[in-house]
Amino acid sequence: MFQLFPPHRVAGSNASGTTVLRLGYVPLTDCAPLIVAQRMGFDERHGITLELHRQPSWAAVRDKLLSGELDAAHALYGLVYGVQLGLGGPQADMAVLMTLNRNGQAITLSAPLATALASGRPLREVLAAAPRRPVLAHTFPTGTHAMWLYYWLAAQGIHPLDDVKSVVIPPPQMNDALAAGVLDGFCAGEPWNAIAEAEGVGRTVIASGEIWPDHPEKVLACRRDFVSARPHAARALTMTLLDACCWLDDPAHRAEAAGWLSCPNCIGRARALILPRLLGDSRLPGAPLRFFGDGEVNYPYLSDGLWFLSQYRRWGLLGDLPNLQAIATAINQTTLYREAAAALGINVPDSDHRTSVLIDGVAWDGRAPERYADGFAIRATEHA
Incomplete structure (x- = not known):
């Protein structure tokens, strides 16, 4: 049962004492913590006021964080690390305050491809039989969706940079592009x-929680x-979003939140389309969307950030850097998170690393990201 944590009043947030914080979000189901924080008044309990600003794309989130138009944002994990490294755009020193959710993404194929795959044919054969080189979209060059798509393809012997064409499209535009055959x-x-x-x-062919359970x-x-x-x-702000x-975590609360997410100023689609997968659609194998789990979800593990660095190396975006561990340590604000969690009585892990096993059976624990990246049979032939 949900139990409200003790309030914590903010003090000295800046020289002028202003406590209004501008937060950006992209209209997705997993922006729910930001919507809930404002609707439930959790910001006021912690002495801040949230202004929520819907963004049309992840590129817009990036640009407004860099310009200072946004103080913080609901963002792709990989976006933060990509900006830190200046991959494909401007560079800035970035911070991850907490993880907002795990799982809750998916890969959808066109109806003909999904039908062929459901017949039991291997994905590599299905794509090879397509009348053109398949065009598959994700949402940001260094983002999570690109990495889930690449990992899934490679696990089935398909090179995501050579065998298919990858393009970037904002999420709300994807279904129209799929319907048009683009x-x-x-x-x-x-x-x-x-x-x-x-x-x-189109049809969902795999949930992201099957690719990396509890990613x-x-x-x-x-x-x-x-x-x-x-x-x-x-x-x-971290404490507000933890609330x-x-x-x-309460299914009844998620049902209420689905109505808020459906509003025109958020996702703007029917509640009935949002709710089943927000609750954890039993028809989809794999770990469902999680937001808290007694705080297990929210810790900014260094190993999580290091995984993205390993994949950037794998796909030729990242060459030899002196200390990947130091990059993750600078970005992921583990000390600040531990302070926020302690003030709320939320447990934190003993280690900054966790162990996971992905869809191909390969284990990841964050200890040797370069060796991990170079151990895959399918990868970019040269590092950038």
């Missing part, structure tokens, strides 16, 4: 996979100078 499939967050099925333009997904992200200049505000994530 795309053959996509990897994105919900509810866009559920909407594709409801509209008959990290969206994070609460900001520039690192925001943390250094306004540490109390950053801590209060919201905890509230979402």
Whole structure:
């Protein structure tokens, strides 16, 4: 049962004492903690006021974080690490305050491809028989959806950089592109996979929780100078979102939140399309969408960030850097998170690393990211 944590008043968030924080989000089911935090007044309990700003794409989230138009945002884990490294765009020192959710994404293929796959034919054979080189979309070049798509393809002997064409499209545009025949499939967050099925333009072929059970997904992200200049505000913001994530553990609360997410100023699609996968659709194998789990979900594990660095190396985005561990340690604000969790009485893990086994049976624990990346048979032939 949900139990409200003790309030914590923010103090000294900046020189002027302003406590209004501008948060960006992309209209996806897993932006729910931000919507809940504002609707339930959890921000006020911790002495801050949230202004929520819907964004049309992850590129817009990135640009407004960098310009200072947003103080923090619901963001792809990989977006934060990509910006930190200046991969494909401007560089800035970034911070991950907490993980907002695990799982809750999926890969959808066009109806003809999904039907062929359901007949038992291997994916490699299905794609090879397509009348053109398959075009598969994700949401950001260094983002989570690109990495789930690449990993899934490679696990089945398909090179994601050579055997298919990968393109970037904002999630709300994917189903129209699939219906028009511009795309053959996509990897994105919900509810866009559920909407594709409801509209008959595609079918979910795998949930992300099958690719990496309990994978990290969206994070609460900001520039690192925001943390250094306004540490109390950053801590209060983290506590506010922890309250919201905890509230979402109750299925009845998720049912209420689905109505808020369906509003025109958020996702703007029917509640009935959002709710089943928000609750954890039993028809989809794999770990369902999780927001809290007694705090297990939210810790910013260094090993989670290091996994993205390993995949950037695997796919030729990242060459030899002196200390990948140091990069993850600088980005993931484990000390601030532990302070916020302690103030709320939330348990934290003993280690900054966790062990996972992905769909191909390969274990990951964050200890040797370069060796892990170089151990895959399918990878970019040269590092950038």
